[in-house]
Amino acid sequence: MVGSTLFTLALLALSHAVNAAPTAEVTESVTSTFSFRNWVEGIIANPNGNNLTPEEAVADAVACINELARRGGDTCRANSVSVFCRNNGAQITGVAGGGVTNTASSCNDVARGAGFVMDHCTRADNTVQGAEFAYGNGNLLVWIRRPS
Structure with missing residues (x-):
């Protein structure tokens, strides 16, 4: 039974x-799954498309990435250390390195690097801090941090 x-x-x-x-x-x-890198690519491909708003994606750092991605092919230049975007509790800074004192990439490529940081350095409390090189430029470090 x-x-x-x-x-x-x-x-x-x-x-x-x-x-x-x-x-x-x-x-x-x-x-x-959601990826900040893919989100940035969507904005670059079609800035007016059906992309998540920064508020929907997360917060201040995302608003900066959104701004950079929407600049398209504009140049983001780092003269030693340059602030590319500051929004409330987040700042995206470009740092020239690799033996150069200034370097540049398209703002799209800076946004791609920042998207990588968001994918790999976002914490459970929705804060982020980290750095990655701009896409294709090993001399331009993209650093997301709290403004000083």
């Missing part, structure tokens, strides 16, 4: 699992 009860329970559990199997549409949306 116990054996048949366990068998019946197992069949019931299996039937519920089969009925609850996700569709391809659900699986696709679950596997496509």
